[in-house]
Amino acid sequence: MNIRALIRDIPDFPKPGIVFKDITPVLADGPALRWIVERLAERYRGRVDAVVGIESRGFLIGAPVAYELGVGLCLVRKPGKLPHDTHAVTYELEYGSDALEIHRDTLRAGARVIVLDDLLATGGTAVATVELVGAAGGHVIECGFLIELGFLAGRDRLTPTPCFSLVRYDGGD
């Protein structure tokens, strides 16, 4: 399955100089959607108690993988979206900062978790999510992504948490 051929480059989105990787053509293709979910589910079957999906494109990958594995999906969302008691973490962006939250009661103590998102760039969101899962009593065994921008070295920031991606770009492509 040539997933890479379905990923669409959008120059200057969301701002000038950034080439956005648009995954909507992948999701809109039934066989491609099945392929990515099956590959991820295969990798984690029997190894995890829960999937954590990061708002909002991570929901698109996390929900079907959790469904296929038969485990629950726990949400990491932007501030103010989760209605019950949360843990929150703030993290630095290139300019300014952002924050994420998780419900305090969403994970069983000691739960083995995979964190899924659509894309690994510099890794700030994923690192913050690993911290949140820890605060909520779980343990991240791996972070999985549809796409990895290898040249931004997010994988290094995630160390020692392992990292897996289905499609990797190493610059110039």
Add this chain to the structure above:
Amino acid sequence: MNIRALIRDIPDFPKPGIVFKDITPVLADGPALRWIVERLAERYRGRVDAVVGIESRGFLIGAPVAYELGVGLCLVRKPGKLPHDTHAVTYELEYGSDALEIHRDTLRAGARVIVLDDLLATGGTAVATVELVGAAGGHVIECGFLIELGFLAGRDRLTPTPCFSLVRYDGGD
């Protein structure tokens, strides 16, 4: 499967006087997540060419149902989130207005579509989404929801588009 028992009432969220239906305990429960996705997939198997999921809780239901059916998932998102050419629709809220977008090229002409979201309240979002699907060349055969707030009569606003829900509240519960 007693899904209703897993739905958590949050009083005064997101603002005073509103009782929010929190579905995160449903999603975090592996068997419950499987049950809701299987019920919806069963209903639509063989009848649809694509699933449309509404940002962002609709992604949580739409993505696994599309996966289970083997069809593509098309996204309806808030303005500025979809990076390619879009159709947009503006709709009225109690105070002010909101807008949604769909990629112009996401549906095949004549595609039979189900629209999935977590909750049907007054129906404004669902009505706008039916309009967007039409603009993008598809035809909504039904809107499906995990929860329907029957006392808000969103189902009537959706007429003639059929509407289906797994859990219905008729007021006082």
